[in-house]
Amino acid sequence: MAKPKTNLLQGTLAMMILKTLARGELHGYEIVQRIQQTSEDVLKVEEGSLYPALYRMEEQGWIEAEWGASENNRRAKYYKLTRAGRKQLADETANWERVSGAIAKVLQTA
């Protein structure tokens, strides 16, 4: 039997990335790992789709990137949050709380 999956709302990945980067600069692989670890392996990022998302967020000015050395002395591209990114994170978090709160209310009454 195929492994069941739950689709999450659009924009959740961007919010997750912004939140993960709020703790400090990370490269793409570390972002994937951090989301997976924090969610105790429940959420898994489709690894290839992370990068177009990162590039779009960079274009929006929410994050900025800089090349640096990784822990194994390899060249890696590190992403960090910008001021616009912090504002976006605050907006998206507020929106998420509003939507999830509304869904919870519907589920409680249905």
Add this chain to the structure above:
Amino acid sequence: MSIIKFILRRCRSKAFECQIEEELRFHIEMRTRDNIAAGMLPEEAERDALQRFGDFDHVSRECREISRERLMNAATMKAMKGITWVMLGCGLTLILISDVSTVRQVGQVLICIAILWWLLLYLRATRPDQQRINQHLEAAEQMPLGLIAPASGGSESGFAEPSGRQTAAHDDQGRSPVERLLAEDER
């Protein structure tokens, strides 16, 4: 002159493409390294890393397109800033070197236009217009969601299951993985 610019643009574009591929390859190598550390054979580790990553060429192409668009926007912005400086320079020069009041007035008008132009550029840079926001939203709609969460109920509805509060995704305080991630920073 235009040939030099064309070559420089091609070189910069090529450098961007190389950087994108380097970044994507780094990701796959890191995953392979972790797979090997977890006990997989190297071939198996690499196969798994590639499989998890998905279509490398498609991802690379998409990243290149986004980068190219960003480069174009940056170049347009630079050109517009350049025009502002030229207008400011011309205006100041006319005021400083001319004794004719009409010419000095033209200079003053140029400076005023340059200042207004600069303000418009500043507003455009700090507040992305609605068209750009809509473009971003449309792109996000077409983008693969990127996050998958194994569910216990097997609902295909696209939303969290009604019984979500009892799934393995929630901790003993009843928080979902998303809520845990959001709360992590506040601790």
